Amino acid sequence: xxNDDILVRQFFNEHTEEIADHGFSKRVMRxxxxxxxxxNRIWTAICIVxxxxxxxxVKGWNVIAEALAxxxxxxxxxxVFHLSPLTIALSLLAITAVGxxxxxxxxxxxx
Amino acid sequence: MxxxxxxxxxTQVAVFHNKRAFDQLVRKYxxxxxxxxxxxxxxxxxxxxxxxxxxxxxxxxxxxSFKGMSGFSTWLFRIAYNVFYDYKRAQHITDDIDVxxxxxxxxxxxxxxxxxxxxxxxxxxxxxxxxxxxxxxxxGLSIDKIVEITGITQNTVKSHLxxxxxxxxxxxxxxxxxxx
Numbered sequence: 134x135x136n137d138d139i140l141v142r143q144f145f146n147e148h149t150e151e152i153a154d155h156g157f158s159k160r161v162m163r164x165x166x167x168x169x170x171x172x173n174r175i176w177t178a179i180c181i182v183x184x185x186x187x188x189x190x191v192k193g194w195n196v197i198a199e200a201l202a203x204x205x206x207x208x209x210x211x212x213v214f215h216l217s218p219l220t221i222a223l224s225l226l227a228i229t230a231v232g233x234x235x236x237x238x239x240x241x242x243x244x
Numbered sequence: 245m246x247x248x249x250x251x252x253x254x255t256q257v258a259v260f261h262n263k264r265a266f267d268q269l270v271r272k273y274x275x276x277x278x279x280x281x282x283x284x285x286x287x288x289x290x291x292x293x294x295x296x297x298x299x300x301x302x303x304x305x306x307x308x309s310f311k312g313m314s315g316f317s318t319w320l321f322r323i324a325y326n327v328f329y330d331y332k333r334a335q336h337i338t339d340d341i342d343v344x345x346x347x348x349x350x351x352x353x354x355x356x357x358x359x360x361x362x363x364x365x366x367x368x369x370x371x372x373x374x375x376x377x378x379x380x381x382x383x384g385l386s387i388d389k390i391v392e393i394t395g396i397t398q399n400t401v402k403s404h405l406x407x408x409x410x411x412x413x414x415x416x417x418x419x420x421x422x423x424x
Contacts, residue, residue, distance in 0.1 A: 139423070141413050141416070141418060144365070144416055144421060152275040154271065154275075158274055160297065162266075165266070166305060216347050
């Protein structure tokens, strides 16, 4: 029984060898999920939710309406770049839409 | 010393998401993990590398669940063991892997004759016996560590080891191996 144990151990000692890496570690590292991106997305989601909650809590639509009203009242007098208030409003709307589209399309890539 | 180094690297991965630290862990443990899978699959190099890669990715994504109660290598082997048995369950692999197929796969490795003998010998064992035998005799793990990795009771592990060694000794003698 003891001799059998020695025999088997000797066989395995003779057959135990280190396996060369041959690029295996690099392949593993290339396939690791990007934790930083995931964390970034989680933080983005938390900030958006917090922002929306804050907006609702302070009735942000009232603040925006008031600010816009002031802008439309005073803009003709300021004559900014000789542009009409409507042109400025449309430009701001377009920039906001492009920004929102960029953010959504970037997030959808990770789904 | 090695354990404290592992713990330091694991901390860097878990807290700072330091990929370079994880790369060091992969380089350190790629050989035992890939060898573990080669022994369980009887020399299927491609499958072993795929399962080993899966093991390291799981280790990376679940690194925060490593509590340091056991060594990092034991924790990693436990993941490897689960990955292999999940794969087996998914593929419905039968207990008996064809010897000729194993031999064919082995022949494509760098040291065909050496591997052929090892995998032919391992092929006579049942999967649980093979796992216990290789963890003890190739990876040098104690019975307690094997229990921790496999989740099998200590008495069953001892029984697998005794039966596996007996089968192997009979096989080796029948094939003219006398250790000289």
